[in-house]
Amino acid sequence: MSVGAWEAFLLVLQRELRLSFRRPDQLLQPLVFFLIVTTLFPLGLSVQLSLLRDMAPAVLWVAALLSSLLSLDSLFKNDADDGTLEQLALSGQGLTVVVVAKTLAHWLVSGLALVLVSPIVGTALGIPTAAFATMLLSLGLGTLTLSWLGAIGAGLTIGVRRGNVLLSLIVLPLAMPLLIFGAGATDRAIAGSSAAGAVYFLAALCVLTCTLAPFAAAAALRITLE
Amino acid sequence: MLQGVSVSLGPNELVHISGPNGTGKTTLLRVVTGLLRPEQGSVTWHGQSIVRDRLEYQRAMAYAAHEPALKGDLTAVENLRFSVGLKRRAPLKELQSALEVTGVGACADLPARVLSAGQRRRVSLARVLAMRATLWLLDEPYANLDAAGSDLVSRLLQSHVLAGGLALVVAHRDLTLDCAVRRLELQS
16 A cells, blocks of 8 residues: 555654654753744843843844754755665655655644744843744744745755855845835834734745645655666 | 676576675665666566666565565554555555564564564564565565574565565575575676
């Protein structure tokens, strides 16, 4: 009995989540980085609350992008190093299914975790609770988009020594629109004006990367496996 | 790297690829898997290029590379479940019995990282067995194995070939099996 794509997707997703929870250090590293970086700012600017509130969206987004990048390097590299990537590539399922499952698992354990702790960070940065909904939504869309962009970069840099540096150089310029519109949406929400335009733009970017990045990342993996 | 290599394989046949280090034995095997694309020539399966129906070909094939390709944080049986499960629906009992056949049944629930090199090789052989593939592509399957393990590999290869299977095996040692074995010696 052959296995369908949906079944294979669920199996790879389950594998990735199980592996992540068996390595709690790698799971917590981006989250702790995010919390430390964002809490350093209130400590440094404690007497200037207005300045902190003005900077909060940018601080939040830069920290979220950098901490997401921390775990992107290992998205495919661990599998390539121990030979399991070859087994996945020859599994009879196509690399696109594997890429989708692995990237989604990466977002669930890194991006979604950041989104869930962001209200704590938002409170520390003086972001009003009324802006939390927009902040959560925009961060969710932004980190998911970053995971898709990162999958392409991670696929291209598997075989490169110190690939994490190259990965940052590939992904960060592509993540600029996320930073601009993500921080913009949070900023508008703090000011009490409508952030719909920026959120729609982030959603469009997310849909675009969800649609194209799995194929691009799978092609990158195929090239690097040769 | 490789030039003028031609090999065909039919049911009940095993081709033993041998030759000095660096002659391209592993490269040839990777070309046959489809992981590497040849600059010239092609690999065909049932008369069709493997590129045409790549996924169907992959489902008919089991590849064991020189590295056992196991996740250290997963148990032996989980490793099998997550790799064999992508090719066919294999019940847990079947995976455990594959591990027992290869002599690592007692290690089924141990993380792969605590297993010895020989035990890891046996787990990778159990994966090949559990895939129930027609074509076996094995790169140095005797590596890291003791005498009993080597006998086991020979027995598995023999029963696979006698049951109508095909096998392409890279090995430095001589293969003495009670089935049709053709030798392909690569020269530098």
